[in-house]
Amino acid sequence: MSVRNAREAQPSWGATPAAERGAALSAAAAAVRDRADELAKVLEEETGRPFESGREGVLAGAGTLAQYAELGPVHRGRSLHGSAGAADFMIPEPRGVVVALTPWNDPVAIACGLLGAALVTGNAVVHKPSERCPRTGRLLGEVLAAHFPPDVLQTVDGGGEVGAALAADPGVDVVAHVGSTATGRAIAGGSRAKLLLENGGNDPLVVDADVDPAWAAGQAALGAFTNAGQLCTSVERIYLHEAIAVPFLDALCGLAREWNADPQPLVDQRHADAVHAHVSEAVAAGAEVLVGGEPDGRHYPATVLTGCTPDMRVWTQETFGPVAPVRLVPSFEQALHEAAADEYGLAATVLTASMAHAQRAWRALPVGTVKVNAVFGGAPGGAAQPRRASGTGYGYGPELLDEMTTTKVVHLGQPG
Structure with a gap:
């Protein structure tokens, strides 16, 4: 039902001007920032992550949403000049329906990255947060969904079986999963969608x-x-x-x-x-x-x-x-x-x-x-592309916008 509703809501959202999609995401970022204390408190209750540390993660998520609100409207393709009367355009278009399966260890920050990139590029999203922090996921979903049309962003509860069913749904165009390698491999074996996987690491x-x-x-x-x-x-x-x-x-x-x-x-x-x-x-x-x-x-x-x-x-x-x-x-x-x-x-x-x-x-x-010479850090807007058993596809950065879109090539010539 959630995928079908997303499929019905996506065309209108995808046709919304990019600047308006960016403005909606900017408002959502401000709302997450305003409710950071509430989100951090629920996160602490569910996972044990200390309040101040959790709040930092929430604010990082809000910052990522704000970043994609700016980057999304200027995400562009390119043009190629042919003969004097013709040109080719490479236009990024939304892929359609994105399923985001996110983990419990930094649930707000990670979800905001995937959801922000998907939404600002015109996709509809079905988000299943980890069953270890369902209240945090639901609260984040409520805060964000208020700034988008109905069914453009939906939050679904459930365990691994729900995630597997969503990933295998033929109506899904992208599955973005952050979690264990075992789960990532199971998703890869059962989904026909484009996969973005950030899985286990042994750094x-x-x-x-x-x-x-x-x-x-x-x-x-x-x-x-x-x-x-x-x-x-x-x-x-x-x-x-x-x-x-x-x-x-x-x-x-x-x-x-x-x-x-x-x-x-x-x-x-x-x-x-x-x-x-x-x-x-x-x-x-x-x-x-x-x-x-x-x-x-x-x-x-x-x-x-x-x-x-x-x-x-x-x-x-x-x-x-x-x-x-x-x-x-x-x-x-x-x-x-x-x-x-x-x-x-x-x-x-x-x-x-x-x-x-x-x-x-x-x-x-x-x-x-x-x-x-630094275990953590990195420039704002940095991307990451895991390899081998750790996953596939870009996560974070402007490159994630490329992953959430597909390219249409248009050859524009004059009538003979």
């Missing part, structure tokens, strides 16, 4: 011998422990040059203890159990816990593991918790080689004072985003 952090170990430890802690490690681009494995191992680990352990003074709960007990399973298996296989490793219900402490090997699940899979697994390496070259030998391709970070090493790293690492 490495490479720490070179020539950096300040205390600073590098601060970057590692930020990347591994922020939002209790529940971010798509969290640091999941650390390759540490053995020349600075002692001061780096001392500093990282100290920072982990500071994080543990006020631990953030994980989203639910099921996820806490999954994180602990990774840690427990690693310890049984020979890893050593330097800090943390003992859960307290949903609260999982910032944990530092050493002695990790490439065959451990904490190393080969996305733990998605506040765990910093460390592997000592004798050289930068070995760190790069091992970091690249992974099925995922979301992002990677390299900390180095050597421009030559930085250049070698960004060329060698087969991921969509390489960050040099």
Whole structure:
């Protein structure tokens, strides 16, 4: 029913002047900003994300909506000049109906990116937020939908079976999914729509011998422990040059203890159990816990593991918790080689004072985003394009507008 309603509402919305669509999205962005406290409170109740951190995510989402409100109306094709009496035009048109399946770990910011890009380019959207934060998703949907015609934006509740049914609906033109690799693969196998998938990541952090170990430890802690490690681009494995191992680990352990003074709960007990399973298996296989490793219900402490090997699940899979697994390496070259030998391709970070090493790293690492000397950050409007098991298609940035549109080529000539 939701897809059919979206299909009926889309032609009129697609024919709405681009400037008017941008104005509607701008008003929606202002409404999200005005209700940031309310959204952050509901998010905290559902997922445990601290209020201030959640509010930052909501405001980031509002900023993304405002950005697309400006970019959408100037999104354009190009013209080609043929003979003196003819020209070709390449015109972007909305694809039609977009299904957006969004996760629980940063639900407002991620949803705003996908919904904003889809709506401003003239698509109708059916949004299914994660079943782990349904009230947050519904509230965001109510705030946004008030600024668009009926059925142009609909929010649907439900679990994986609902998402699968939406993705497989033949009336859907685009499926945009941010979530696990397993779910992404299932969607790819059952949908005929264009797919935009940002799935799991196993992001490495490479720490070179020539950096300040205390600073590098601060970057590692930020990347591994922020939002209790529940971010798509969290640091999941650390390759540490053995020349600075002692001061780096001392500093990282100290920072982990500071994080543990006020631990953030994980989203639910099921996820806490999954994180602990990774840690427990690693310890049984020979890893050593330097800090943390003992859960307290949903609260999982910032944990530092050493002695990790490439065959451990904490190393080969996305733990998605506040765990910093460390592997000592004798050289930068070995760190790069091992970091690249992974099925995922979301992002990677390299900390180095050597421009030559930085250049070698960004060329060698087969991921969509390489960050040099900063685990988080990036310019406003930046895009991301995951690879391999981490997904396909652009997410964020002006390039997402291209993904949400299709090109019509018009050859315009004169009658003979």
